[in-house]
Amino acid sequence: MSTASPGTAPGAALPEHPDALWRDAAPKRSYDVVIVGGGGHGLATAHYLAKLGITDVAVVEKGWLAGGNMARNTTLIRSNYLWDESAGIYEHALKLWEGLEEDLGYPILFSQRGVLNLAHTEQDVRDSVRRVEANKLNGIDAEWLDPDEVAKVCPIVNVSDDIRYPVQGATFQPRAGIAKHDYVAWGFARRASDAGVDIIQDCEVTGFVTEGDRVTGVRTTRGDIGCGTVALCAAGHTSVLLDMLGVPAPLQSHPLQALVSELLEPVHPTIVMSNAVHVYVSQAHKGELVMGAGVDTYNGYGQRGAFHIIERQMAAAVELFPVFARAHLLRSWAGVVDVTPDASPIVGRTPYDNVFLNCGWGTGGFKATPGIGWAFADTVAHGRPHPLIAPFGLDRFVTGALVDEHGAAAVAH
Amino acid sequence: MQLIACPWCGPREELEFSYGGQAHVAYPSDPAALTDEQWARFVFFRDNPKGPFAERWAHSAGCRRWFTAVRDTRTHRFLSVGPLAASGSGATS
Numbered sequence: 001m002s003t004a005s006p007g008t009a010p011g012a013a014l015p016e017h018p019d020a021l022w023r024d025a026a027p028k029r030s031y032d033v034v035i036v037g038g039g040g041h042g043l044a045t046a047h048y049l050a051k052l053g054i055t056d057v058a059v060v061e062k063g064w065l066a067g068g069n070m071a072r073n074t075t076l077i078r079s080n081y082l083w084d085e086s087a088g089i090y091e092h093a094l095k096l097w098e099g100l101e102e103d104l105g106y107p108i109l110f111s112q113r114g115v116l117n118l119a120h121t122e123q124d125v126r127d128s129v130r131r132v133e134a135n136k137l138n139g140i141d142a143e144w145l146d147p148d149e150v151a152k153v154c155p156i157v158n159v160s161d162d163i164r165y166p167v168q169g170a171t172f173q174p175r176a177g178i179a180k181h182d183y184v185a186w187g188f189a190r191r192a193s194d195a196g197v198d199i200i201q202d203c204e205v206t207g208f209v210t211e212g213d214r215v216t217g218v219r220t221t222r223g224d225i226g227c228g229t230v231a232l233c234a235a236g237h238t239s240v241l242l243d244m245l246g247v248p249a250p251l252q253s254h255p256l257q258a259l260v261s262e263l264l265e266p267v268h269p270t271i272v273m274s275n276a277v278h279v280y281v282s283q284a285h286k287g288e289l290v291m292g293a294g295v296d297t298y299n300g301y302g303q304r305g306a307f308h309i310i311e312r313q314m315a316a317a318v319e320l321f322p323v324f325a326r327a328h329l330l331r332s333w334a335g336v337v338d339v340t341p342d343a344s345p346i347v348g349r350t351p352y353d354n355v356f357l358n359c360g361w362g363t364g365g366f367k368a369t370p371g372i373g374w375a376f377a378d379t380v381a382h383g384r385p386h387p388l389i390a391p392f393g394l395d396r397f398v399t400g401a402l403v404d405e406h407g408a409a410a411v412a413h
Numbered sequence: 414m415q416l417i418a419c420p421w422c423g424p425r426e427e428l429e430f431s432y433g434g435q436a437h438v439a440y441p442s443d444p445a446a447l448t449d450e451q452w453a454r455f456v457f458f459r460d461n462p463k464g465p466f467a468e469r470w471a472h473s474a475g476c477r478r479w480f481t482a483v484r485d486t487r488t489h490r491f492l493s494v495g496p497l498a499a500s501g502s503g504a505t506s
Binding site for chain 1: 414415426427428431432434449450453454456457458459461462463466468484486487488489
């Protein structure tokens, strides 16, 4: 330990601050593309736009880079959704995750440790087996495991039949995993910034300048910014922006809570999710047990939720994992998630010619980050929805072509 | 856990209540005349303000009656509560 001599300021002996990974830019007068939202989706969109050669791009963020849901999610990555449309975009994302470290040249601690989605009732079992077969038909790795096989994959799950909702089996996707969410954001930001993208923090959008069916400028707390195209990636705050544009969308913003335990020795080798008893758990690289539950039922932008939601989630966790009974809750928090009627995202056109929408990922946006960044960048670059996101347009609520993923979303809402 | 003031029972814990979403959404007066777009609006689209929001709650583990509340979605604080009839909504009756 170094000791400071009298008269030396505390901390004076510390090393220099390390170089920042990206430039903290000030806004220019205008850009070809203005991305609203400096979270995972906005940064990934900027990165893939740069790869397409479009670098006159600003990412405007009302707070700090990746400080919203990107800092608050439980980092689960999987693609075992039911419908073909979802399989398309989530599996594309998973394949990009598998090569993302090389693409970004930055460690993201992507660990493919598999996910178990537990079934606790006869109906759960039928739905789960159906989903496994649907996944296989879409070329996605999926297996149905009986309770003994579940215990082999994750020995700490209580598969005995004397609990309130005994485990009757589980779907297993071995390629699912977790990643270090902050590193993912930093990796995208670093690459985009190096390519010439301006990342503008502390820059809240307060309005839009419109001319007929085009948006010509974005009003912000740091002045007006002219734009060729606007790409909205604002997650839970999308409705606030769409209200400024007078565009209705079927979104409801809810608090979604998560929590971590103190650091523990490695005890949990995989990811376990249970839709029926509302808990999902993995163990972070550092050692915390990371847990999430269903959304708080009411609309809320408050980035916090009610304690009884956590209490129920912990009760479920301790019943499923008796070994957790002596763990302590270290921190809990909430993000604001934009939930849609069919638990699928809304991506694509808006009534404005040059405004594209990416929202409605609800409780599951993190896993999609590279996939939607890639497809949304292509959409913005070519001025039309990429085929992978075409099924997720706003018009599906009029045509009735919903993509109902309430079962596979695995988070109650 | 916050206390919610049921208009009939007084302040009770939040977990006794269930949420009913936006208030004052009336069933269409002439359903057969609606276009697909108008049906979509009625079925799927609800306001999602950041700020005061008029919404329905049910005291489901208490008197089981519905009421209307105005709540600030930024702070989750209840600004006012009142019986459904007084607020002019017949949506749940």
